[in-house]
Amino acid sequence: MNCEVCQLKELDVEYFEIREVLRCILHTIFFHRALGLVRPKDVDLTLFEITYVQCGDAELEKKVDEKIDLFIDRVEKHPNKKNQICLSFFEVKNKQATWFTHKVEHLYWEQWYINLNVAQHPKPHSGKSHHSKLVLDPGESASDEGNARRATLESSLHEVLFQIIKFVNEKKDHIPPIPNMEGVSFPYEITISSSSDSAFGMDMFKRMLQTGHPTMLS
């Protein structure tokens, strides 16, 4: 089974926009991959005029928020670097256990790469006022430049969501059978990496070689 990889369009976000953007993208993906019984819940973004859909699974929401927190911490520790979240769906296959080894193999059948370019932000104790304003007051759109940037980001986020929809529609055969369960039916994992990591570029290169040109939808 091939592993379908989807490299989503890179988004330029501010520090305070990370949470909302990641929530929107991750839950949209999960809604398409949680093929068990779900009770859809519409969620309106506060920073953008976008409504996305959640599965209505409280456990899933909690795990997603935890990963987002980790991502934000990593961004704070590694500023000025491109950061990436990888959502992978896999199947668990148990290898034949030997006397020394007992491995559980994860067979990834789909990976989603969310690329965020976070604008430079100061640490809380720093004295940079022009960035601290954004940190302290995330809801303000102070200038026209900020509004233009926000509009551009909203449009890009729209594109990313449509990219997800198109990918889901085009790639269906690689999805394993749906287990009889509610909510997220397939196991998954969320990994965080940044461009500073040595394996960051290599992983991407390997995936490109395996899957061919990423599906970049217009």
Next chain:
Amino acid sequence: MRPRDKWFNLALRDCPAALENIDFWRQSNLEPMVVDVVLVQRPVNWDYASSSPKVAFEQNFLSKDRFPVVWKSDSDEFGCDGHSEKVIERWIMRYESKKGCKEGSSGNKRSSTITSHALYKKSILLLRSLYVTVRLLPAYKIFREINSSGQIRSFSLVHRVSSSVEPLVRRDEAEMQQFTFTPVDTSCGKLCISLSYLPSISDTTSESSTPMSPQFITDYVGSPLADPLKRLLSASLPQYSPSSPFGRRHSWSYDTRMASPPSALPSPSPTYSESRTLHSKFGSHRPPISSRYSSLEPAQVHTKDTGYDEYFPSPNFSPSPSPSPPVGSNMLKVLLRSDSAPVYIPASRLGDAPLYSNKTVLPFSPPLQATRPSLSLVERSLSIPTTAGKLLSLRGEETARPSGVKISLNSSPHKSSSRSFSRLSFENSYDDSEFSGPFVVDDDDTIDPGSRPGSSDRSGNLGMQHECVRSQDAAVGALVQMLKKAPPLQQDLNRSQYVSKTSRPEKSSNQILDHPPHASSNVSSFSRVSGIKTTSDAMEELKGYLDVKQI
């Protein structure tokens, strides 16, 4: 939740409105289902109350063999004139059957089961995508906007279900973007869903939410435009004329303004600037207001005199950096000042001298206490044993002469000159008690009851003894009249002797009078008062006359 609500693992509630109109397709018809989402815009003056929700059902006959069904759901009244419709979304669902495929053909059950599972999975995925896509389209924003706010808007959303694809307007069709969902393959065909939508419909619905551009409000509360009183006061401000040093001239101009409809917001006018120059002439030491009218007359701000502010208080909207008193207190000061210095308006002069008709526009009128003795002195000096008609005639001549001469000679600061204004105005206007009116000075401190017209017999001497400020011209005129109409010498001699015996000299101002014990000194006081060459000649003649009398 019922089991049918969990189809495709998507727990949704029923939508009765949608289920009512798909019976046609329940009958296994292979006609496409076309769902149009239409944006209906009503005219501006559309009456919402007159319309009622309606559901109409129409049947259209397109061909003999088919009876396509067109169902419309509309919250508006059909046939509403002036409303426009625009298809913003079009969903087309059709099942394309394969040729040569037979339904219900016997086959491998396992493959059919697998096919069913795959079909179901793909259907689930299709519906998930459909569910998310609907909420990303522009029409969803309009839907939320309509449902969220309770405002009556000029637009609404309606949907139409039909079995035929009606051609769209070319322009709309060109603007629409297409999106086709991946067909779901079945054993004998595939289910296809396509979407056509307008990517941007903000221009259509922006009329209700477009914010107004920032504009200056010129007639809000506190501005001269909003307050008629302030408008009148401010409108009269430019009427100050430099040729009228008296406050009465201002009042006259103010009266004319009052008679005519007040003009609009006073714009900077030459008279306005000239009047400010007038004040500066008399040494106004008040600090200028810099920004009282900054929003209205920025060019005049730096030269505005605070004196005007007291009578024509500035609007409250513009902050003043100078520590000027508030508007209300300024107006109060004006009124109080006017009330504390009433003007006595003689009835005979109301027609001749509109200068004296309004008491409120005496800009620098101090209290009258200091001037009232002079009024009585004037009266007494003129009420020499002559008839009442003489007094009236004298008064008439006095008033006819402008008292502005004194102003020109008075180089004292602002306030003292204003006193002279008021003194002159009052001495010219004050008259006998027969001219009593609402503005009669009624102050016991300033008016000696003994100086009333009723005691005019002693006024020949008493008039000299009281403080009196007269114009030189008025004194000369009075003297000439006296000389002309003097009684015979014998009678005058008797009277003068009587007056000198009975009268007691009272204090008088050094400026004008002295108090000689004899009658001749009374005459000499007049000469002091006049003090001009022509008067001195007259006095010499009078002296000679009196000497003749004594002889």
